[in-house]
Amino acid sequence: MKHPIKLRVNGIEEEVFVEPWWSLAYVLREELGLIGVKVGCDTGNCGTCTVLVNGKAVKSCLFLALKAGGKEITTIEGLSGRNGELHPLQQAFIDHWAVQCGYCTPGMIIAAKALLDENPNASEDEIRLGMNGNLCRCTGYVKIIEAIMAAGEKLKGY
Amino acid sequence: MEFDYIAPKSIREAIFTLRKYDGKAKVIAGGTDLLIQIRNKEIAPEYLVDITGIPELDRIRYDEKEGLRIGALTTIRTLETSTEVQQRYPIISEAASQLGSMAIRNVATIGGNLCNAAPSAESAPALIGLSAVVKILGLEGERVVPLEDFFTGPGGTILKKEELLVEIQVPIPSPNARGIYLKHSTRGTIDLAIVNIAVVITLGSQNEVCEDIKIVLGAVASTPMRIKKAEEVLRSKRFDEDLVNQSAQVASGEAHPISDVRASAEYRKEMVRVFTKRAIREALVQ
DSSP states (O other): OOEEEEEEETTEEEEEEEOTTOBHHHIIIIITOOTTSOOSSSSSSSOTTEEEETTEEEEGGGSBGGGGTTOEEEOGGGTSOTTOOOOHHHHHHHHTTOOSSOSSHHHHHHHHHHHHHHOTTOOHHHHHHHTTTOOOSSSOSHHHHHHHHHHHHHHHTO | OOOEEEOOSSHHHHHHHHHHTTTSEEEESSOTTHHHHHHTTSOOOSEEEEGGGSTTTTOEEEETTTEEEEETTOBHHHHHHOHHHHHHOHHHHHHHHTSSOHHHHTTOBHHHHHHHTOTTOTTHHHHHHTTOEEEEEETTEEEEEEGGGTEEETTEESOOTTOEEEEEEEOOOOTTEEEEEEEEOTTGGGSOOSEEEEEEEEEOGGGTBEEEEEEEEESSSSSOEEOHHHHHHHTTSBOOHHHHHHHHHHHHHHOOOOOOSSOOHHHHHHHHHHHHHHHHHHHHTO
C-alpha cells in the first residue's frame, strides 16, 4: 500500500506516493526522473547512489524512501546554479580529467561536497579516507582526489 | 520483498506495535544492515517499525558520576565526531570511525549495530572493554544487561520480540585507563573485520603494573568475546615482552573462528595472536 510523502528535492517541494520497500534511489530515479542518481551495487558499497539528505551524505540505495519524508534532498542535478553554472566540484572534475565512464561521478561529487562542507580544510589524507565509500573502476582515483583538492581550495574563497 | 511500514512516535507505541505483530515485525533504525538482509531474503518481515521518529533516543549525555549515556539512535557518525566522546572515551570514537564509510555512518545507529549482533560488530569490543551495560525497555518495564551478556550468537541477542534497546551506559573509566581498538580487514573500514580487538588497560604503580585489563575480540567466535584467560596472564603483573606474548598466544588459543570469504580460520587465529600483542603494546605507549 502506497504512502504519500513530501520531500524537498533540489529546492523543489515534491509529493510522491511510495511503496514502503522503495529505496530513495528508486524514487528519485523512477518517480522524479533524477537519473543522475545511479544504482551500482544496490548494497551500500559502491557509493554511486550517494545523495545529500539534510546536507549529509547518504547511500540512497539503502535509505527507505519513506524515511526521506520532510527532508531536504540534494542530487547531482541540484548542484549547478540557476543558470546552469557548474559547481566548483563539477568544474574541477572536468578540469582535472577525473571522469572516464562517468558512472561513479555523481556519487563522487556529492560525497566530496558533503566532505568539504563538513571539513573545508580537509587534507589529502582526510579526503582519501572520507571518500572511501565511493568506488571507481576506471580512473585509479588520482585525478578524482586532485579534483576534490582543487575544488576545496576554490571553495575556501567562497 | 514487500512489507508495510509503521513509524511510532513513542517507545510505548513501538513496543505495543511489536507486540501486536508478534514476530512478523522488525525494528528499523538506519536500515543499513536490515535492508540488505531483506533483499537477500535472509529475513522476510511483514512490517518494519521505524523507531527513528521517537524523540530523545539520539542523545549523548555525559555526567561525572554516571558516565556516558548513549541513546540507541545515536548515529555512528555522531559517536565518531563527538568531541565529548573523543576526549573522554577515545576508543569509542575510534571504533565508530572504522565502521563502513561516511555515508553509512551518517545513517547507521549504535543500537542497530549492537542489535544486528554480527560477531564482527564494530562497536561491541570497545564497549565491552569499557564494561558498558545496555538499557532495554519492554512490556514488563526496564532491564539493564551487561553488554558482555547481550549477544547470543551471529545475529542473536537476548532481546525479546517486543523489546527495544534504548540506551548504552558506559561507566567512568579509571583515570589510569587507556584503550586501543584495532580492526584488521581486507580494505580498510569498508569491509567487515577479519579480526577486531579492543584492549582496555588500567595501569598501576609507576605505569609498569597491569592493574586491570580487558581483552575483547570480534569476528573470531559466534559473538564478540572477552578473552578472560588472556587477561589473567597479565592482570596484577608487571608488563614485559614475554607476558604480552603469552597473553597473545592464549588469546589465539581461545578464539574459535570460522573460515569464510574474508579469511581462513587458521589465518584468523594467527591474526588474533598478532593483533592482541599489537593492541597491548600500542595501549602501553599511549
